[in-house]
Amino acid sequence: MERPALKTLAAEIGFTDARICRADEAWDAGARLAEFVAEGRHGTMAWMEETLERRQHPTAMWPDAKSAVVVAMNYGPDADPLPLLERKSEGVISVYAQNNDYHDLIKKRLKQLARAFVAETGAEVKVFVDTAPLMEKPLAAKAGMGWQGKHTNLVSREHGSWLFLGVMLTTAELEPDAGETDHCGSCRACLDICPTDAFPGPYQIDARRCISYLTIEHKDPIPEEFRPMMGNRIYGCDDCLAVCPWNKFAATAREAAFHPRAELKGPLLSELAALDDTEFRQVFTASPIKRIGRDRFVRNVLIAIGNSQDESLVPRVESLLADASPLVRGMAVWALSRLAPGKAAQRAGAALADEADPHVRSEWGAAAHP
Template structure:
């Protein structure tokens, strides 16, 4: 390796740290030839659920060179977003609208992308190389590439685990045409521990290191666009956006610290949001409350869908007035979940409404809610 390349890498590492990145590593673009088979196996088994974009982009995702033929090296960076408190402790308080730790703050795409663009620009200037920047918005397999670059390893829950930051790293990738010296890949260090698999309330892991999204609460509360399947509703508890169970229980989190980046600090009004206040939001209020956060992309209707499931699970009859107001909502996604919540909170009232509702309800999905 030439002195010039060594100097460039040292400068990149120093600049990455100054920009607020907590982890930095380099992998050759050819580092994970096994990914193609693993990806196609997962897709063939249907583990992607209705995330059709995964199948549509499979070929470009399978190998970095399929996305960009000129890529020679991949720089992976990570930024810590460790929560201040244990997310598992919030599940017992049914008054709360539980939102995943990563969504309680400014959207990480915006935070990471600005920083990584600056880092990529430095590489382009110093090495005279082409660069492309990705932050979870392109067909890039960030976690296995981060493992190959030495940032950590993919745990049995399929999320990257770091010795320093546990399960709490946002990742970004720089593809470059430059040949850069690779870091040693990180060895898998889960040992015999299966806590992340055991804690999952819906058995979403067919085996260690494998995830079936069709059984994952994070998938249903964030990615899924239809009604929450009946079998998933009670396990959702008070989770209205995402699920942190398998991340939060990892023993490696004992070495983690809370996020140091100010823009990745949880907003108290989101972290401590009550279910009653969530259900009181109309669309404009929703947009204001979650402006600049990942929750904003979910949309008001799907957040209300999730909130109504949480209301039904709460056993708290004080939510009944809020549930009733959604029974006549024009969106069947919301009406259906309101029916379910009403049946959970007041079966007698639900029974009294059933005959009338069946006569006038035209949406098959909502009709099915009265029949379940």
């Protein structure tokens, strides 16, 4: 299958873009990843260290790979998500997670592309949608789909920052596309907007300070220093993507599965905090949010409540002080200390006597001295 035919088929299947690069050439992305891990910037994502050797180059995972076909689907929002940050009693969910999990849809269509490619060429293929130790963003940049901006995410001149990626590795030797050059110039909007200063420098990120990491990947209590900076972000963070000037070229997602569900676009914190495990699973069926579980999600919601300055939420917080999850109880204490410090201090003595979990005891100890 020649490159034009492959790209035409990808477009017919529903992909926004498709580009090709060599998968067996040397690149510096592996060295950058090794440095990232060596400095501990991956935080508690132990899988990054465990799979580092295979992750450093496509052929480390599949030695026979010769070419990579990188596909993308646009998930651009219909409006700027940043104004939602001012609606303090509502939760802000990252644009990509406001509907169904993108992995399933993209992998289904990528397999469709792969089947047609194999039928015509007989070559071997393997497909990936963020499900294996493969660095999709460097491959997309190498294939000319865009470049990795100063926020380390892919930026496209045609589509902006809102792109889901998938990769088909193959033993076929395909004609590669020309790579893209960096067009960030002197702009540092993505670096300057980050609430937690997660970028040590341009083209570098420290996941331990990133709100997306903290709300999604981090399983323990979120460090207190970052909680006020999180505002009402309860799952992920779009700030560095949304502020990118190249998004003026981005279109609204055509795929209906990526359009936001009404109930997930500015949901009320009071309602989210009331979810038990069964209700959480029902609300977030087929959503990527489901994978973090109810307790971590409510932890995030309670931090947003603590930042809301909405004293009407105090009863909801108090109802979670006896939650079965220590993670939830601890964040309920912190939220109460923010909304009603006097009430938290009054309750601290009895609570300290009854609480066994050290993290929750620490939260009560801090609340005792507002």
